[in-house]
Amino acid sequence: MPYAPGVSSRPFFHRLGTVREEGELPDYTPAIYGSLLTTTLVAVQRRHDATTDLIALTVVTSVVVFWLTHVWAEIVNHRVHHELTRAEVTDLANDEAPMLVAVLLPAGILAFGKLVGASTDSAVGLALIVSIGQLFVWGLIVGHAARRGWRFAFGVAAVDCLLGIAIVALKVLVIH
DSSP states (O other): OOOBTTBOOSOHHHHTSBOOSTTOOOBOHHHHHHHHHHHHHHHHHOOTTOOHHHHHHHHHHHHHHHHHHHHHHHHHHHHHHSOOOHHHHHHHHHHHTHHHHTTHHHHHHHHHHTTTTOOHHHHHHHHHHHHHHHHHHHHHHHHHHTTSOHHHHHHHHHHHHHHHHHHHHHHHHHHO
16 A cells, blocks of 8 residues: 555554655654654753753753754755645655654653652653653664564664663763
């Protein structure tokens, strides 16, 4: 079945990757980038005077701005080669949309942390764990999509997690 926006028989996670041609493997770059970006933004926001609501708002706003800049960069790049239709611009925006999906769980944890009585440190810590967990899941998905076996998939997942952990460690070393 050829790729058609909004219509797919592919599994959910495969639909979060960009596929333009039949048989082409999905491109999960925006999802992984969004997960790394979210991890970075949550880690940098962690400080004693911050509220979880404010952290959630700034993380979501920042990821949306990064998504817009990625879409704009794609539009500019494609316009060098040819004029774009409104449908092509929409497709470019949709291609980068997995970046937005990556912020949902961590921001949700931060936003609802106050409702369940969690401290800022607890909510931020859980949001970071979820962000790094997402990196692991994306690594498994990408590694599995490569069809090189589960050992390879777990290797990719481990590298993704290590990048997330390195981001948190650098924040601790540099800012504290």
